[in-house]
Amino acid sequence: MVDYLKLQNGSDIRGVAIDGVDGQSVNLTDDVVVSIGKAFALWLKNRLGRNENIKIYVGRDSRLSGKTLESKIIEGLIYMGIDVYSCGLSSTPAMFMSTVTEGHMADGAVMITASHLPFNRNGFKFFTRSGGLEKADIKEILLLAQKNDFIKCSGGKCSNVDFMSVYADGLVKKIREKTGEEKPLHGFKIVVDAGNGAGGFFVKDVLVPLGADTRGSQFLEPDGSFPNHIPNPEDKVAMSYITKAVIENNADLGIIFDTDVDRAAAVSSDGKEINRNRLIALIGAILLRENKGAVIVTDSVTSTGLSQFIKEQGGVHHRFKRGYRNVINEAIRLNNEGKNAPLAMETSGHGALKENYFLDDGAYLCVVLLAELANARKKGQKLDSLISTLKEPCENGEYRMNILCENFAEYGNQVIKELEEYANTVPYWKIADDNYEGIRVYADKNHGDGWFLLRMSLHDPLMPLNIESDSVGGECLIKCDVYSFLKKFDKLDTEILAK
Secondary structure (H helix, E strand, O other), X not given: OOOHHHHEEOOEEEEEOOOOOOOOOOOOOHHHHHHHHHHHHHHHHHHHOOOOOOEEEEEEOOOOOHHHHHHHHHHHHHHOOOEEEEEEEOOHHHHHHOOOXXXXXXXXXXXXXXXXXXXXXXXXXXXXXXXXXXXXXXXXXXXXXXXXXXOOOOOOEEEEOOHHHHHHHHHHHHHHHHHOOOOOXXXXXXXXXXXXXXXXXXHHHHHXXXXXXXXXXXXXXXXXXXXXXXXXXXXXXXXXHHHHHHHHOOOOEEEEEOOOOOEEEEEEOOOOEEOHHHHHHHHHHHHHOOOOOOEEEEOOOOOHHHHHHHHHOOOEEEEOOOOHHHHHHHHHHHHHOOOOOOEEEOOOOEEEEHHHOOEEXXXXXXXXXXXXXXXXXXXXXXXXXXXXXXXXXXXXXXXXXXXXXXXXXXXXXXXXXXXXXXXOOOOOEEEOOOOOOOEEEEEOHHHOOEEEEEOOOOOOOEEEEEEEEOOOOHHHHHHHHHHHHHOOOOOEOOHHHHO
């Protein structure tokens, strides 16, 4: 019997949808998915306070199991009397936009995706007009599905709708508004790598109408086996493919999306990656021109150089917890308190703007970049000239250490507690004052010239250790110091540090 709560992955549902990987049995079975569909319908009815005239949009990415899961979750929704609109191949941001776009205004939406996870995995993201569901909402839905006590309702039906064209038209309109031109990308060569996910639409439906030359774009056809590379802007191999495409095609800009297009990264004309800290800096600099004194909210592993850059641009850097929902919710909280926080962004490529419903939308990030690209040309400048003063670390790395016990959260928190106590005794370390998760410690110039952050993973039994240094060899010095303390914890696999 499937334990539904084990399908929860933060504010998403994820599981194994098809066979093909040893030791991973299918837990997103037909019955389970139908039950999840029924549960979301009941949850939404309770949230809306009505039982009739409810419409839900459903989309999917390119995964091999997508069509099957789509048919089964629609079956569950119809059972509950929901009017379902099947959108077919879609992006995650588009599914949210179906709830706030005139002429559509869905009461809720479902996106079938597991982001960049392997081909056998899949899952669900849910939206209302208030945004993506929170962890507590997902738990409630899964408990309803587990209980499986539903009353069949009449009236449910399914219709097909091409919402992706509507969504793409909105992106085109936004770039034209930001540039004041009908074809602002005329004369630019822009290559896109969709990683065989759902992002191929961006070439035909966004770039071409704006006048761009898109020859050299690659992996635009949806293929859930992901035959070329993992569709993940954080992956070094994936980034090497788009970098190569930019250089070989002499492109002005390269764009890469993850599978469901809620994340993106870019490559400048000289082949230099614009992701992680560089992407946050670029988007932040664009927004801070019109929002002096504004707060830029990021996750906890952003660099010291980024903090300095944001300050130089007239902004305030607010580091928060890892997890795109955590970062977005923190920015919303700050705005509700009367502060101006126009951007919430993770180093993973999740970026959400206040001007766009605080929706983490990789395509909308590219709207901002493309508008800036076109406007910079009018001034005789290049896109990446905005971040020419960004100081980047000399060395950095991330080390992920497994926790080898069942009560991993308790064990990991104890490690952090003891490390904090120890750090207070080290004369050349200083614990950060503005830290919201784990422990962040600065090391002086003679002992690493940088910082480290040890934290718990959001969902898994492991502890990531991030290190950054402004000196050659500094990362190794910090790593050795941290390892000398952590090696005593026998349930923490520190082998990666020992190497």
